[in-house]
Amino acid sequence: MATQLSQNALLAWYAETKRDLPWRHTSDGWKILLSEILLQQTQVSRGIGYWLKLVERFPTPISMAEADVDEVLLLWQGAGYYSRARRLHALARQVCLPLSEGGHDGVLPTTSVQLLQLPGVGPYTAAAVASIAYGESVACVDGNIRRVMARQMKLANPAVKEVEHWAEKNLFKPDAGDWNQAVMELGATICTPKRPKCDDCPIAQSCSGQHDATAYPEPKKIKRKRLDLMCELRYDSSGLPLLVQRGEDGILAGLWGPNMAEKIDVQSLKFIGEVKHVLSHRDIFVQVWLGTCQQGRDPTTVALSSLDRKILALADVQ
Ligand code: SF4
Numbered sequence: 001m002a003t004q005l006s007q008n009a010l011l012a013w014y015a016e017t018k019r020d021l022p023w024r025h026t027s028d029g030w031k032i033l034l035s036e037i038l039l040q041q042t043q044v045s046r047g048i049g050y051w052l053k054l055v056e057r058f059p060t061p062i063s064m065a066e067a068d069v070d071e072v073l074l075l076w077q078g079a080g081y082y083s084r085a086r087r088l089h090a091l092a093r094q095v096c097l098p099l100s101e102g103g104h105d106g107v108l109p110t111t112s113v114q115l116l117q118l119p120g121v122g123p124y125t126a127a128a129v130a131s132i133a134y135g136e137s138v139a140c141v142d143g144n145i146r147r148v149m150a151r152q153m154k155l156a157n158p159a160v161k162e163v164e165h166w167a168e169k170n171l172f173k174p175d176a177g178d179w180n181q182a183v184m185e186l187g188a189t190i191c192t193p194k195r196p197k198c199d200d201c202p203i204a205q206s207c208s209g210q211h212d213a214t215a216y217p218e219p220k221k222i223k224r225k226r227l228d229l230m231c232e233l234r235y236d237s238s239g240l241p242l243l244v245q246r247g248e249d250g251i252l253a254g255l256w257g258p259n260m261a262e263k264i265d266v267q268s269l270k271f272i273g274e275v276k277h278v279l280s281h282r283d284i285f286v287q288v289w290l291g292t293c294q295q296g297r298d299p300t301t302v303a304l305s306s307l308d309r310k311i312l313a314l315a316d317v318q
Contacts, residue, residue, distance in 0.1 A: 132180065
């Protein structure tokens with residue numbers, strides 16, 4: 001049985017060593033929400049630039065609600081997982097509805113229960129924003145916290161409920177925001193998946209799993225899927241590509257790019273190569289075929305995914 005986690009030691013370590021991240025200099029709930037949504041699937045180092053651009057252009061929910069979703073997607077370009085940008089825009093619009101229509105009159109709600117009702121906000125994001133920005137005593141559960149918990153308790157495969165219970169039991173209620181960030185920071189910088197630095201860990205004393213840390217939690221077996229697509233890349237006489245906006249579903253929803261499908265009629269087109277694109281659970285292989293069109297579009301004016309940019313780059317080297 002693990003000993004009691006030392007809250008003081010972890011909080012002192014966090015106060016002394018935490019990374020200087022720009023969203024740690026604000027208590028504005030909207031700006032903290034933007035950071036949490038970005039960091040769901042974008043690394044911290046890359047997320048900083050996107051966050052700075054987003055808070056400059058959209059400093060409030062109202063400023064985003066008044067913009068077109070295409071502008072949000074354009075700023076999000078390259079950060080991946082674009083459904084987050086679409087849901088963020090939907091969230092801003094919902095927050096800006098009048099109270100009588102189920103909105104919040106343009107002001108982000110402050111409790112985790114209310115935040116959870118908004119588009120794209122799950123239990124983790126609701127708890128993170130409510131605790132960090134508004135001081136609610138609510139525990140966060142994310143991958144970092146699960147890993148710290150599994151190692152502290154020496155559990156190979158803790159269930160969600162067990163991790164939630166551990167996080168709630170150990171929560172430092174007087175400052176839940178700093179506490180949640182401290183546990184996540186420990187998971188991100190010390191109790192890392194492959195090479196945990198147990199010698200530098202402020203809560204090693206209570207850790208049952210430290211002698212065999214990488215065995216906890218058991219790595220999840222991710223089955224990668226393969227997707228084969230064809231792409232017709234057409235250029236007009238001035239060298240601009242034909243770009244279409246994709247529909248509201250699928251991995252590249254709402255983004256612009258050359259036409260892609262599982263099957264395309266390639267008569268009169270020339271094969272120029274294959275592009276491979278790796279997502280977290282999926283490998284996409286795209287055969288690219290070159291042709292002509294009447295009227296293209298300037299690719300710098302619309303939101304393109306990294307995959308689309310790779311495809312355009314392939315044509316550049318032909
Ligand atoms: S002692 Fe090691 S395994 Fe345990 S919480 Fe600290 S870094 Fe993780």
